Amino acid sequence: xxxxxxxxxxxxxxxxxxxxxxxxxxxxxxxxxxxxxxxxxxxxxxxxxxxxxxxxxxxxxxxxxxxxxxxxxxxxxxxxxxxxxxxxxxxxxxxxxxxxxxxxxxxxxxxxxxxxxxxxxxxxxxxxxxxxxxxxxxxxxxxxxxxxxxxxxxxxxxxxxxxxxxxxxxxxxxxxxxxxxxxxxxxxxxxxxxxxxxxxxxxxxxxxxxxxxxxxxxxxxxxxxxxxxxxxxxxxxxxxxxxxxxxxxxxxxxxxxxxxxxxxxxxxxxxxxxxxxxxxxxxxxxxxxxxxxxxxxxxxxxxxxxxxxxxxxxxxxxxxxxxxxxxxxxxxxxx
Ligand code: SF4
Numbered sequence: 001x002x003x004x005x006x007x008x009x010x011x012x013x014x015x016x017x018x019x020x021x022x023x024x025x026x027x028x029x030x031x032x033x034x035x036x037x038x039x040x041x042x043x044x045x046x047x048x049x050x051x052x053x054x055x056x057x058x059x060x061x062x063x064x065x066x067x068x069x070x071x072x073x074x075x076x077x078x079x080x081x082x083x084x085x086x087x088x089x090x091x092x093x094x095x096x097x098x099x100x101x102x103x104x105x106x107x108x109x110x111x112x113x114x115x116x117x118x119x120x121x122x123x124x125x126x127x128x129x130x131x132x133x134x135x136x137x138x139x140x141x142x143x144x145x146x147x148x149x150x151x152x153x154x155x156x157x158x159x160x161x162x163x164x165x166x167x168x169x170x171x172x173x174x175x176x177x178x179x180x181x182x183x184x185x186x187x188x189x190x191x192x193x194x195x196x197x198x199x200x201x202x203x204x205x206x207x208x209x210x211x212x213x214x215x216x217x218x219x220x221x222x223x224x225x226x227x228x229x230x231x232x233x234x235x236x237x238x239x240x241x242x243x244x245x246x247x248x249x250x251x252x253x254x255x256x257x258x259x260x261x262x263x264x265x266x267x268x269x270x271x272x273x274x275x276x277x278x279x280x281x282x283x284x285x286x287x288x289x290x291x292x293x294x295x296x297x298x299x300x301x302x303x304x305x306x307x308x309x310x311x312x313x314x315x316x317x318x319x320x321x322x323x324x325x326x327x328x329x330x331x332x333x334x335x
Contacts, residue, residue, distance in 0.1 A: 001039070002023055003216055004168045007013075011208070012036070012038050013035075013036075013037045013038065013113050013160075013165045014037065014038045014039075014040065014042070014110060014111065014112040014113060015032055015037050015038070015039050015041065015112050015113060015115065015116050015160075015166070016039075016040050016041075016042055016103050016104075016106050016107040016110065016114075016115050016116070017029045017032075017039050017040070017041045017103075017106075017115070017116050017117070018042060018064070018099055018100060018103050018115060018116070018117045018118075019041035019042060019043050019054050019057070019058065019063065019065065019098065019294075020043065020053065020054055020118065021052075021053035021054035021055070021056060021058065021117075021253070021308050022053070022057075022118060022194070023044070023118075023119030023179075023182055023183075023191075023194040023195075023197065023218070024120055024150060024182060024188060024214070025057070025117070025118030025194075026057055026061055026118070026120070026191055026194060026256065026295050027061075027118065027149075027182055027186065027191075028061060028116050028117060028118040028148070028149045028150055029041065029061065029118075029171075030061065030189055030191075030200075030244070031120070031149040031150070031151050031171065031197065032116055034170070035166060035167055035170055037165075037166065038062065038300075039104070039116070040064055040066065040110060040112065041054070041058050041063045041065040041221040042065070042066050042068060042102070042103045043058075043065060043066075043067055043068070043071075043074065044067070044069075044070055044074070044099055044102070044173055044214045044308060045068070045069045045071070046069050046070065046071045046075070046224070047071060047075075047224050047228040047230075047231070048074070048078070048201055048202045048203050048227070048229045049062065049200055049201045049202065049203075050063075050200075051067045052068070052195070053195055053200060055067070056193075060193060063299045067107065067324055068106075069101055069268065070098075070102060071171060071224040072146065072223075072224055073098070073222070074098060075096070075222075075224055075227060076094075077091065077094050078143055078212075079216055079220070080129075080204065081088075081093070081094035081095075082094055082139075082191065082199075085136070087204070088203060088204050088205065088206055088208075089176060089203045089209035089212050089213065090122075090129040090201060090203040090204045090316075091203070091209075093127055093132055093135060093139075094139075095164055095203075096127065096136045096140075097135075097136045097137075097139035098138030098140075100117070100126075100137065100142060100146060100184075101135060101139075101140040101141055101142070101161055101320070102132075103115045103140075103143065103281075104140055104141060104142035105294055106148050107142070107145065107178065113160045113163070113166070114145045114147050114158065114160040114164040114212065114255075115142060115145055115146075115147070116145050116146075116147045116148070116149055116264070116294055117146065117147075117148055117301045118147075118148075119133060119147070119148045119150070119151065119183075119281070120149060120150050120151050120154065120174050121133065121151035121154050121174075121175040121176075121304075122174075122175045122176060122177070122321070123175075123176065123177055124177075128172070130155070132193075132247050133148065133155065143158065144158055145158065145159060146158065146279060147161070147171070148155055149166075149172060150169045150172050150174045150182075151172065151174055151175055152171035152173075153172060153173035154173050154175055155170070155240065157168025160211055180257070182213070182330035187228075192236050194302060199226070208230060208231070210335070211230045212230060213283060214235075214237070214335045215227070215230060215243075218237070218240055218241060218243075219241065219256035224267045225234075225259060225261065226280070227316075228259065229245055229256070229259050229278070230247070230258070231246065231255070232245065232249055232252045232255040232256050232259065233245040233247045233248045233252045233256055233275070233278075234248060234334065235334070235335040236291075236294055236296070236330065236333040236334055236335065237281070237333050238283065238287040238290050238291055238333070239283075239284075241280075241282045242279065242280050242281075242282050242283045242287050242322075243279075243280045243335070244277055244280075244291035244295075245277065245278045245279045246275045246276075246278050246294055246295060246298050247275040247276045248275070248298075252275070253275060253276040256276050256278050257276055259278075262314065263280075263281050263311040264278040264280060264281065264305045264332060265278070265279040265283065265288070265312065266279075266310060266311070266312045266313075267277055267279065267291060267292050267295045267297070267309050267310070267311050268286060268309060268310045268312075269301060269307070269308075269309055269310075270307070270308040270310055270319065271301075271307070271308065272299050272300045272301040272307065273299065273300045274295060274298065274300060274301065275295060275298045276297070277291055277292070277294065277295035280292045288311065288320075289320070289322060290325065290329075290333075292309045292311070292320055292322045293322050293323060293324055293325035293329075294330060294333075295309055296309065296322060296324040296325070297324040297327070297330055298324045299324075301324070303323070303324040304323070305321055305323065306321040306323045307321065307323075308320070308321050309322060
């Protein structure tokens with residue numbers, strides 16, 4: 001007896017999800033998975049935002065997640081975004097387009113059929129209006145391959161929908177800023193843990209943005225490490241090129257030391273508790289003395305007498321006796 005010929009198995013459709021870990025991205029993944037589509041999550045890391053939320057959420061819904069560190073490429077985009085900044089230094093349109101482009105490259109590499117995102121039409125007036133959604137997808141180079149499952153019925157049909165890879169009828173028509181529909185969907189799907197949608201990107205933070213503007217205007221060739229340093233301590237402008245970073249607490253001191261690596265000069269108090277101070281490259285003796293005097297100001301040393309600090313520059317260690325800077329000078333130099 002011969003075996004009956006086996007029927008051809010329908011090919012599994014694969015998709016790549018741009019996955020922030022916010023509720024909308026979780027729901028977008030689940031809506032597509034309900035159609036039997038195999039989804040690979042992708043998220044990004046830079047000094048401006050981490051992948052923590054995405055990692056936690058991916059674990060919750062058992063989503064395979066690829067974390068891509070694209071700090072250098074992203075930083076070059078932040079320096080000169082084609083579509084400009086939002087309220088602070090957040091170039092959301094260019095940033096989304098870059099993420100989509102990266103996700104598109106992964107889609108091609110995996111032989112997946114499309115990219116999906118949790119974007120909701122009209123949820124953020126600037127970056128999620130119809131025109132912005134179009135511009136973002138177009139600039140990614142994958143206009144026809146970007147599916148927004150939560151708002152798809154309100155947007156033009158895409159190639160994977162026409163090709164029958166994803167069933168348009170089973171996609172949704174959510175729009176606007178309200179969260180009720182999404183919260184109800186989460187409850188129906190048993191998704192109980194999710195974070196507030198906003199937050200997590202330093203480029204939307206006013207104080208951080210001020211520091212970043214100062215860095216870009218004084219050091220256009222700044223690197224991801226210079227940006228990382230903006231997260232810690234108090235920052236003081238020493239001259240056009242050089243800055244001093246003074247730790248505010250033990251955690252700051254550890255982070256500054258970790259980030260400084262070679263290149264930065266480190267100043268430490270001798271005999272009194274005090275902050276670690278890092279001086280960026282290019283300083284002269286006068287700048288070094290100013291930075292040392294700021295270190296003394298924020299230490300427990302007396303403010304009316306010279307005290308000793310140690311200075312470590314590359315492999316060279318030396319000492320310097322210096323009095324504290326005045327609070328007025330510190331205020332004037334504060335970035
Ligand atoms: S908020 Fe930050 S991470 Fe999100 S799109 Fe805007 S710049 Fe990019």
